[in-house]
Amino acid sequence: MSTPKVKVALADHSDRNRLPKADFRSCAVLAVYKVAALVPPLLPPFRFFFDLAQLNPKSQGFCLNVVGMMINGEISVLAGLNDGDGKDSVKFSIERENRHSKRLGFDEFAQAIARIAVAQICEGLGFQSFQQSALDSLADVGVRYIREIGKVASSYANLGNRSECNVFDVIQGLEVLNSVQGFSGFSDVAHSLSGSGVVRDIVRYVGKAEEIPFAYLIPDFPVVKERKLNPSFAETGESPPDDHIPSWLPKYPNPETYLNLDSKNEKEVKITVDKEVQEVENQREVERPLMNLQQKLICNGSELGFEQRAAESNPFLAPPLRPEEKEVSLPILSFKLLDEAVGHHQNHVIDENHVSRANEVATNGTCEDEDKCKILSNGRPNIHFKFRNGKKNLGRMETSPRVECIEKLSLWFGDGYDGKDEKKRILWQNMEYPPELPHL
């Protein structure tokens, strides 16, 4: 069941932020879960979201997305949910990582430089400020202008059977681009390029305009990494092992790296193929319920030496307890909530059950040794749920805004408070004139 690809990747990238990307995107839930079990700091949040995904089909998409982002390193690994403040830490780390993972897009450096240059030109003309969108558009238009000149000039050079451009190609390009505006001498078909009106305009502009050098020093870009090739036979002075191999080809790698593999080759291929087939089957089983999945993982987890060793040092890595093996305090629901839930929505109750089950699993799931359990369970406060009914009652629509406001007020006074009495009392207090109620 274990996926060899994943294991190799983890061996290479022990740093969680550098987990390989493309492989995992398409990975099945099971495989992802497996990875989660292998990487110690990922475990609690992973488990939480997986349990949530399994128990609540509505939130499944979101939870799996979160897990995918965790694997890609887009979200940092959470501090753990046992501080009782899981939700906040989730949110925080997503925000923080979004800022970090904002990578420079393609060509963004050049665009930024163009923006600065255009801003400088505008400043020189007398503009004091700009809208960001206007500056972006003008910079973009300027960049397109450069590229268009280059395109036309190189096509004229190619027309003249040259690969390198010269001044006249560039001037022709400028003429093409300025033909929308027109320039002096444009009507003359046979005008000389060197005396073109475009060039004269530019000369005039250069003479007139203030010279504003660019504000920053720019390194040469784009940076092209030089590839380091393996030395060829000729370079190392060796002669190729066979006559048919020319000496300019790269030489063979060290013989130790490939000689020993021959004998096992067929077997290993078969094993890996089997594993891959199994992996595909596992992917199909993704939608099975969580408990089934977890039991399988428990069986598999014990096979791995790596996990066992890690489990001794890390309580998160220990195989999870089975349900009812350990007593855990149930989440305490407020009475009001219970009443409301029974009274109003059947769905509500189901949702609560889901969440509480998810939490049970999360609490159950992580410890093996007794004392470690204590540390964990002691560090975790009881979970209190506070729900509020988001939907308004139909009856409320007919009440006046003032009463509604007071109703909101009454929420501040806790669960056992009788809202109606309070409502009336505040109503009387706040009104300058006594209300037109029959019993007053």
Place this chain on the structure above:
Amino acid sequence: MNGQSSHQQQNDGRHDDDAALTDFLASLMDYTPTIPDELVEHYLAKSGFQCPDVRLTRLVAVATQKFIADVATDALHQCKARQSSIIKDKRDKQQKDKRLILTMEDLSKALGEYGVNVKHQEYYADSPSAGLDPASRDD
């Protein structure tokens, strides 16, 4: 005879033009355009333009700079014209509106003259206080 002299004249003119062009290109060696060479080279290389001559790069840079400056000047005029019309209406807001801000509205009008049709993105939210003084932003 006549034809020959005119031909001569044309030739002279052409020589003058050539000399002027050569001089201009040579003067570009000392001139640093606002648009940096590296940027122009980068984009020219992308469009298939091949030339090791710095003077040509500078020529393109200067031409682009002129183009942008022309567009920006037009936008500046639009901006000033708009402001003067507003000031006629509301003299009390004079101080606040006097800042010259490059806005998308002016820019799209100016670019329209050059054959570039740009419209302000309909749902693009530039912050309304963009370009204003930090002091006036609080008002």
